[in-house]
Amino acid sequence: xxGLEDEQSVNMDKLTQLQDCIEQLLLIMKLAVVQLVQRSDxxxxxxxxxxxxxxxxxxxxxPQKFEENKRELVADLVRKxxxxxxxxxxxxxxxxxxxxxxxxEQLEQEMQKVNEEYQAAVERAKRLHKEITAIFRExxxxxxxxx
Amino acid sequence: MDDADxxxxxxxxxxxxxFPTPPAYWMRYTPENLRLLGVLKEKLGHGEEWIRxxxxxxxxxxxxxxALLSEETLLPSFPLLELEPPRLDWxxxxxxxxxxxxxxxxxxxxxxxxxxxxxxxxxxxxTDRRPQLRQLLVSLLNAYHKLLSDVLEPVPSGYHRPPSPSxxxxxGDPSGMNGNVEWPPPLNWEATIxxxxxxxxxxxxxxxxxxxxxxxxxxxxxxxxxIETRRxxxxxxxxxxxxxxxxxxxxxxxASTLLPSVSDSTPRDLMIxxxxxxxxxxxxxxxxxxxxxxxxxxxxxxxxxxxTI
Numbered sequence: 444x445x446g447l448e449d450e451q452s453v454n455m456d457k458l459t460q461l462q463d464c465i466e467q468l469l470l471i472m473k474l475a476v477v478q479l480v481q482r483s484d485x486x487x488x489x490x491x492x493x494x495x496x497x498x499x500x501x502x503x504x505x506p507q508k509f510e511e512n513k514r515e516l517v518a519d520l521v522r523k524x525x526x527x528x529x530x531x532x533x534x535x536x537x538x539x540x541x542x543x544x545x546x547x548e549q550l551e552q553e554m555q556k557v558n559e560e561y562q563a564a565v566e567r568a569k570r571l572h573k574e575i576t577a578i579f580r581e582x583x584x585x586x587x588x589x590x
Numbered sequence: 591m592d593d594a595d596x597x598x599x600x601x602x603x604x605x606x607x608x609f610p611t612p613p614a615y616w617m618r619y620t621p622e623n624l625r626l627l628g629v630l631k632e633k634l635g636h637g638e639e640w641i642r643x644x645x646x647x648x649x650x651x652x653x654x655x656x657a658l659l660s661e662e663t664l665l666p667s668f669p670l671l672e673l674e675p676p677r678l679d680w681x682x683x684x685x686x687x688x689x690x691x692x693x694x695x696x697x698x699x700x701x702x703x704x705x706x707x708x709x710x711x712x713x714x715x716x717t718d719r720r721p722q723l724r725q726l727l728v729s730l731l732n733a734y735h736k737l738l739s740d741v742l743e744p745v746p747s748g749y750h751r752p753p754s755p756s757x758x759x760x761x762g763d764p765s766g767m768n769g770n771v772e773w774p775p776p777l778n779w780e781a782t783i784x785x786x787x788x789x790x791x792x793x794x795x796x797x798x799x800x801x802x803x804x805x806x807x808x809x810x811x812x813x814x815x816x817i818e819t820r821r822x823x824x825x826x827x828x829x830x831x832x833x834x835x836x837x838x839x840x841x842x843x844x845a846s847t848l849l850p851s852v853s854d855s856t857p858r859d860l861m862i863x864x865x866x867x868x869x870x871x872x873x874x875x876x877x878x879x880x881x882x883x884x885x886x887x888x889x890x891x892x893x894x895x896x897x898t899i
Contacts, residue, residue: 458804461797469790472734480741524731531723534800535807543806550813557820564827571834578841582890 461530468523475516483509618673627673707791719796726793733786740779841893848889 482504487494504512686693711722 458797458800462794465790465793465797468730472737476737476741479738524727527727528724531720531727534720534723535803536720543810546810547813550810550817554813554817554820557817557824561820561824561827564824564831567831568827571831571838575834575838578838 457530457534461527461534464523464527464530468520468527471516471520471523475520478504478509478512478516618668623673707788709792711792711796719799723793723796726789726796730786730789730793733782733789737779737782737786740777740782743778745777844893 482502484498484503485494485496681687686695688694711719711726
């Protein structure tokens with residue numbers, strides 16, 4: 444079982460991470476679409492048809508800003524998609540149920556054995572404790588009777 | 591009754607509280623009340639079966655707890671039989687129960703793939719999910735790419751109205767269509783958006799499928815850690831016991847050197863090696879007799895100061 448300890452701490456978050464990344468990817472997509480649709484001005488496509496309408500200037504990004512945003516969005520999108528792919532890669536491969544069930548059984552037996560050993564140790568400690576208190580009691584009694 | 595009403599009111603106020611207190615009637619379960627309940631049940635004379643299968647009206651009509659428990663003082667204001675656990679068959683009949691002010695159904699359905707959504711993957715439990723996840727991701731990116739160009743398509747002339755709600759079930763239709771559902775050809779981007787939605791929902795579903803696996807792994811590692819902790823504790827206890835035994839042995843050695851006149855059969859030695867039953871005989875015999883070696887108090891103090899446990 445490779446590195447179950449760190450898997451336990453990281454795996455807990457991996458699925459949540461994955462879900463978060465998917466959400467972020469969708470967000471980036473939405474922002475890019477909004478950029479295209481809502482924040483761009485009309486551009487002259489054909490030399491014969493002039494630009495007759497334009498959008499109000501406060502809702503528009505200038506061409507440089509558009510370029511910047513475009514670059515940023517594209518970079519983010521690609522990075523996020525790569526992240527998602529990495530996380531998917533790192534998810535555990537599936538395992539046949541029997542193997543896992545067998546492992547669980549073995550763990551349980553081990554658990555019981557260890558528990559028994561623990562009990563034995565506790566018993567030993569208790570016995571020692573009894574002995575020691577007996578000795579103390581006897582000591583104090585003895586010193587009383589010697590007077 | 592008033593404390594039940596107060597409890598309900600308080601409960602309703604706390605419904606939004608993320609850490610609600612338990613329902614107020616927990617205060618009824620005092621030892622005294624429980625004892626009274628026991629007495630009442632005896633007086634009623636019915637067996638356990640009746641308690642479990644009684645009807646509502648049996649409680650109210652037949653049980654007059656004041657009369658039955660007339661010799662007890664300080665009877666509580668509510669019928670004591672309410673302290674019994676709630677009837678499971680009644681709850682099952684009603685098919686819901688209330689917990690912290692919210693109703694939950696009793697027939698819990700485990701997660702089912704939402705009907706009406708195309709299933710884009712096969713969900714055999716043994717197979718590896720990861721390539722399918724990757725495929726979904728790639729499909730998503732492709733669909734998005736298509737969307738970007740679809741969104742920039744020119745709108746056909748005369749196409750003013752927003753898409754009909756039956757085609758795109760995202761939110762309401764603000765302009766209020768006048769019943770004309772069959773709108774001639776749907777725009778490309780609508781279809782693309784629907785497809786993206788399908789993809790994303792499938793993706794989410796598949797990710798959730800991983801959760802049980804994660805839970806199992808967590809369980810396994812928790813068990814491992816527990817085993818190790820136990821082992822560690824056992825080891826420590828044994829270590830401590832060894833130390834103590836060593837100290838005891840030292841003590842005995844000291845005792846035998848301090849009291850060279852003592853042979854192995856002194857009551858004190860007997861007691862150390864024997865069980866607690868012998869302890870008593872040892873003490874009894876060492877009490878009045880003078881065969882007890884004279885252990886002075888200075889010796890005891892010296893010993894107690896050097897024995898570091």
